[in-house]
Amino acid sequence: MQTCALVCHPACAPLAVSGVEARWGIVGPWLQLRWRVEGAARVILPPFAGRERQDGLWQATCFEMFVQPAGGTAYAEYNFSPSEAYAAYDFATWREGMAERPLSHAPVISPRKGIGLFLFDVAIPLADLPALPAALSLTCVIEEEGGAKSYWAMDHGRSPQPDFHQAACFAASLAATETP
Template identity: 55%
Template sequence: MQTQTHELVPHPAHPPAQVRGVSAKVIGHDANWLRLRWRIEGSGALVVPAFAGKGRADGLWRTTCFEAFLQPDGESGYVELNFSPSERWAAYDFNAPREGMAERPMPREPDSTMRQGSTFAIFDAAVPAQGLPTIACAMGFTAVIEEEGGILSYWALQHGGEAPDFHDPACFTARLAAPPPA
């Protein structure tokens, strides 16, 4: 499987302090798992939420978290996936941008890990494929990055407005092929 690295850009209204870049990519996709990776460059002041153990949680976007959006081809609805370095996660379905939000069922909990070096951090998430769309999708990679001092920056493949809005379909510029059959 070929993986393409996608460079995310910070929203101009919320610039980072020390973070120099955020990239994301699919590192694996088969009938069992969708594996995603985000890399943060310049992570010396990164705020990492405390370990909380696996489990669903809302409001993960209030501090450092990583998100993916999947919009099946030909549909107005989409899936939002949120992952925290605390190991908390969330999954939602939407009928249209920010409309009809409902908790998305997952057959089992996603897995995630965060590794930090002196100047970079890597966050990996593995999502059960049985809980995801089974057709090709437009995809959005996003990240909320908190740095020391409460500095929040909002990173996406593209931004469409004056305020950060990861639900804007203009952010869904990547592609995710349908998983191969089991």
């Protein structure tokens, strides 16, 4: 598994969250992801919705993955909610040509909240990803009590506002032969 500390966008500071770490790796026919949120006592989790497709998940606590095949401008966006709802989209280029991305299997989503710690695990079939190797971006929106939202990414570049679609966010890689 590879690990990366995510960075909070300076325009949207968290209240109590002190750090977010993302891990990823390929295990058999699955891509496994984990986000670890420290200082999570005030994090608001959406209520259980079940494994169903749902738009607008980013408006509450949500974990996201972006995958852009090497050498192209097209990319896929995946949204995973602690409610266990999910979404997947294809883009032809930066924020253009959006279409629903078909998935062969609903992602397996496992949220676990403890005192001050929140773990969020996702497993998604490799068959549901664009071609590998690819650039990878793992991000999240964290909503805390009082309505405060913080935006975490591998890199935010110089954007004055959070924008997970920008090229700077694709700060990692995902290889077809990766092993944990």
